[in-house]
Amino acid sequence: MxxxxxxxxxxxxxxxxxxxxxxxxxxxxxxxxxxxxxxxxxxxxxxxxxAAPPIRAALERVAGAGHFGYPFKRASYYEAVVGYFDRHFGWKIEKDWIASNVGIYPSMQPLIEELTEPGDEILYQPPVHHIFPEVIQAAGRVALANPLVERRGRYEIDFDDLSWKVTERTRMLLLCSPHNPVGRVWTRAELDRLSAFCLERGILVLSDEVYCGLIFDGVAFTPFANVSAAASRNSVTLTSASKSFNVTGLKHSLVIAEDEGLRGAYMRGLKRNNLYFGGCVFGQAAAEAAFRDCxxxxxxxxxxxxxxxxxxxxxxxxxxxxxxxxxxxxxxxxxxxxxxxxxxxxxxxxxxxxxxxxxxxxxxxxxxxxxxxxxxxxxxxxxxxxxxxxxxxxxxxxxxxxxxxxxx
CATH class of the missing domain: 3.90.1150.10 (Aspartate Aminotransferase, domain 1)
Incomplete structure (x- = not known):
């Protein structure tokens, strides 16, 4: 062959x-x-x-300037991020909703620690990256598995399992969307049903959407927060240019939340390790170029x-x-x-x-x-x-x- x-x-x-x-x-x-x-x-x-030529050019400009201090996010950075999600998914976010981190998984920690208590249950949906339960357990919370179910060669969320497994201590769900490793891109209907389930039970959704730029032809990706106004207020979106544009080594990610209380909790949590200040000048430049030009x-x-x-x-x-x-x-x-x-x-x-x-x-x-x-x-x-x-x-x-x- x-x-x-x-x-x-x-x-x-x-x-x-x-x-x-x-x-x-x-x-x-x-x-x-x-x-x-x-x-x-x-x-x-x-x-x-x-990496894409515009990303390489952006990094060369930073290197050529020869100064590698703490970066500042100019208006063009926010315009690139806002424009990308509107252009591709019709998701209209605002500058004030956007914070950052060095990666998807590190951004989970402050949210878990600020918005749940030790001993609380946090849902995740295996098979999924082993970091999901590790992050939960390392924070002293209970990792509650809601395994995906395979039906006729297609993986689906098991809502029956969710219904009987959730307790009064279940506070959060870590969603992987699109899903690694099974490759599912959850439909709007599936996400709407999941949002309704979580809203009814007071479960906050952290949605890892780092693969959102890698969607196959004929498939529609829906950001969880764009399912409804209620879903937007009851979720935090964790994403990055890292996977979709192959810049994983540049350590820059986005944390997007409409709800001011959720954003405040995230920023409070960052004070434990001072990640609210500074960042990677190269990662920031790469993200702006990726979302705008690639x-x-x-x-x-x-x-x-x-x-x-x-x-x-x-x-x-x-x-x-x-x-x-x-x-x-x-x-x-x-x-x-x-x-x-x-x-x-x-x-x-x-x-x-x-x-x-x-x-x-x-x-x-x-x-x-x-x-x-x-x-x-x-x-x-x-x-x-x-x-x-x-x-x-x-x-x-x-x-x-x-x-x-x-x-x-």
Whole structure:
């Protein structure tokens, strides 16, 4: 099976990066961990793409100025943020609603500590990033799992489980929208039902929307706060340019809340670690350029990722029909069901890392519903993906001998 050519790849998405000058958690750290220079890496959640030209130009301007002090957010920064969410989602936010942090997960901590009490329950919806329950538990709260349910190959929110699981101590829900790792983009109807459920029971929603820029063709993304006026007042949106524009290392995120009381609680919480002052001058510049000037780059990136998913889907159908993959509606992940291999996680790791020389994310570490799955990052050159899949198929054939031989 030969790699299909990428369409309109004006940004070089199909050109593998020269790693000689790079030092990343996704590749170099994994290679150092395994001591395997041949390893192909599809794990950590970032793209193998060079950032968009306007972002690189913005960073070059900052570097060229030669001054790296505490940054100030000019009017152009707020105009870029407000314009992006209005242009793409019809969500009309105001400058005063916008605060910042160094990342999505660090922004959860002050909100949890200010708006709940030790021993309170906070909902999360696995399989989801392991940081969700970790942040909750580290704050002395109870992590209350509301696992997603899979129906006919599509993941959904389990409202029946919510109804019987919530107690008088349930104070908050951490929503992942779009959802990592299963790739669901929740519909307006689903979010409206969730909002009504939470409003009726006094549950505040923290909505992690960091993948909102990576929405597949024909799919509509609705910010949770844009579902209704009531949803806006009962939620805080946590987002960033980091995932959609591949600037994860620049450490700048947004915290958006209409309700003045929620914003005040967030700012109070920041005083514990002084994160209310300063910030990353490069991250701020990158965010402004991303939200204002990079629509074409993101559109092309999503097109490339969708093409990679179609390639993976066809490859599995021909060469590994024992495995199945959920059809994503957004993000850059393939969520692959490998239960038919009947391998424990450590056995599966041995097969993929030691035999296939491929690194992925193992679903067992993403909570209930993740066991027997792997998350494979599709935001890479097609040649990397093709080689990785051929390696995986060759290794799996030793455990399922009747799997088909992958072509060259």
């Amino acid at each position: 030969t790699p299909a050519s990428s369409t309109a790849d004006e940004f070089g998405f199909d050109v593998p990066l020269d790693r000689a000058g790079l030092s990343t958690a996704k590749w170099e750290m994994e290679i150092a961990r395994t001591q395997d220079p041949t390893l192909l890496c599809f794990g950590t959640a970032e793209m193998d793409y060079r 629509d074409a780059w993101t559109k092309a990136a999503v097109r490339h990722i969708e093409g990679n998913f179609r390639y993976l889907e066809q490859f599995l159908r021909i060469h590994l029909p024992e495995l199945s993959v959920t059809s994503p509606e957004g993000t850059y992940f393939a969520w692959i069901n490998v239960k038919s291999l009947d391998l424990a996680t450590e056995q599966l790791r041995d097969v993929l890392e030691k035999e296939a020389h491929v690194a992925v994310t193992y679903g067992a570490f993403l909570g209930e519903g993740g066991d027997g799955h792997i998350r494979l990052n599709l935001a890479t050159a097609r040649s990397n993906l093709s080689e990785g899949l051929c390696r995986i198929a060759a290794a799996i054939r030793t455990h399922i001998p009747h799997s088909n031989q992958p072509g060259s």
